[in-house]
Amino acid sequence: MRKLTISLAVTGTLLLAACGGSSSSSDTTAAAGAGTGNECTAGKTLTADTLTIGTGNPAYSPWVENDKPESKEGFEAAVAYAVAAELGFGDAAVKWVRTGFDEAVQPGKKNFDFNLQQFSINDERKKTVSFSASYYSTNQAVVALAGSPAIGATTVADLKDVKFGAQAGTTSLEFITNVIKPTAEPFAYDDNAGAKAALEAKQIDAIVVDLPTAFYIAAVELTGASVVGQFPASASTTPDNFGLVFDLDNPLVSCVDTALAALKDAGTLAAIEKTWLSDKTNAPVIAVS
Numbered sequence: 001m002r003k004l005t006i007s008l009a010v011t012g013t014l015l016l017a018a019c020g021g022s023s024s025s026s027d028t029t030a031a032a033g034a035g036t037g038n039e040c041t042a043g044k045t046l047t048a049d050t051l052t053i054g055t056g057n058p059a060y061s062p063w064v065e066n067d068k069p070e071s072k073e074g075f076e077a078a079v080a081y082a083v084a085a086e087l088g089f090g091d092a093a094v095k096w097v098r099t100g101f102d103e104a105v106q107p108g109k110k111n112f113d114f115n116l117q118q119f120s121i122n123d124e125r126k127k128t129v130s131f132s133a134s135y136y137s138t139n140q141a142v143v144a145l146a147g148s149p150a151i152g153a154t155t156v157a158d159l160k161d162v163k164f165g166a167q168a169g170t171t172s173l174e175f176i177t178n179v180i181k182p183t184a185e186p187f188a189y190d191d192n193a194g195a196k197a198a199l200e201a202k203q204i205d206a207i208v209v210d211l212p213t214a215f216y217i218a219a220v221e222l223t224g225a226s227v228v229g230q231f232p233a234s235a236s237t238t239p240d241n242f243g244l245v246f247d248l249d250n251p252l253v254s255c256v257d258t259a260l261a262a263l264k265d266a267g268t269l270a271a272i273e274k275t276w277l278s279d280k281t282n283a284p285v286i287a288v289s
Contacts, residue, residue, distance in 0.1 A: 035090025040255040045113050051089040053080050054115030054245075057098035060192070061220070062212050062276050063118060069096050075212070075276035076116045079135055082268055083244075086259035101191065102169050104245050105129050113252055114244040118210060120171040121243040130250050131243035133257045135269060138240045140175045141214035141283060142228040144206040145199060150228050155287045156180055163187075165195045165204040171240055172208040179235055179288065180208075196222060210240060215280035229286040 036049035046052050055076065058067045065073035072081045084094050097112050104115045107128040114132065121131045142159070144150040150162045159180050166173040168188035176186040187204055189195040195207045200222055209217065211230050218225040233239060246253050263269045 035088070036093050038088035040258070041087050041089075041252065044250070044252040044255065046111070047095070050093050050095050051084050051087065052095045052097060052111070052113045053084070054097050054099045054104060054110070054112030054117075055080075056117040057100060059098075059117065060213070060216070062216050062280055070094075075136070075272060076118075078272045078276065079269065080116060082263055082272065083256060083259050086262055087255060101167070105169075107248070110247045113250075114246050114256060116242070116244050118213070118242055119245050120240050122171070125245075128248060130246040130248050130253050132246070132253055133260050134241035134243050135260055136242045136273065136277075137233070138210045138212060138242070138281075139230045139233055140172055140208055140236065140240065141211040141230040142206050142208055142286065143199070143214045143217050143222070143225055144228050145202070145222065146224045146226070148205045150206040151226070153228055153286060154284070156289075159206075159286075163205040164208060165189060165198050165206075166208045167192050167195055171236070172210070175231070175236055176208050179231070192217075199225070211283065212277050212280040214283070227283045229284040231286050231288060235288040 037045065037051070041051075053069070055064060055069050059069060059074075059076075060067075061074060063074050063076040065071060065077070069077040069080065072078055081091065081094065099112070099115060101117060104110070104117070105119065105125050105128060116135075119125070119131070121134060125131070142150055142153070148162070150159060153159050153162075156179065159182060161183055163184050164176045164180065164182055165187040166176055166189070168190060173186060173188055176182065187198065189198065192209060192213065196217060198204050199207050206228065214227045214230075218227050244256060260269070
């Protein structure tokens, strides 16, 4: 996959203003040059002068390439380093840790400053963790093998008798239950790897995942698989807006939200999306009504 080199400028003035700090250019330049954060992040990270970022174990493409987030390759790896740079942290000041999906959103102290592994922002999770503003929005999609009864489906009605599976605790599983409403109860797996294995073994007919993941599974991971289609965003009662996960009421959230806003305004997030996801977001739409 072609990798686009993106220039990341630190807009420390915006961050300092958001946190009530001085906006003098000399202060901003000094903070950025030090590469260990700025006034907004001071005293708000787990380890002084370090930004600790969590991701999956393992982390999958197209979100992280080759399970190496430190390479900056993959959509979420690139987003993480863009946010870090915007906060004034140099590459050497970024530390990666690994967590399970459910583990990251459970109550209790975290071993990361923020975590990103396609966490959809929803009210239930907000009871135990805090979220940043959204850094990406996606639709749910169906993946199936050749010969599956899901192949050729163009409406939800065509999927009623399909045996589905999805990762437990995800909006994908909720979508199957609340929107598709198949005759058979969907199977829940610990992770996407379990769901893919069940599909490959033909224990289920299809899986539901976010759209970029669906394309990667069909193109790379499962021989004979295809993306049956995607559902319109309006079909979900819980939109799939991905947010960075923090410990509940973490004061670092406001700093990161300002950083994300700056990255959006500068077109940096759009450039990262084009680099890593542009060929993974086009599929037929499955009608819900």
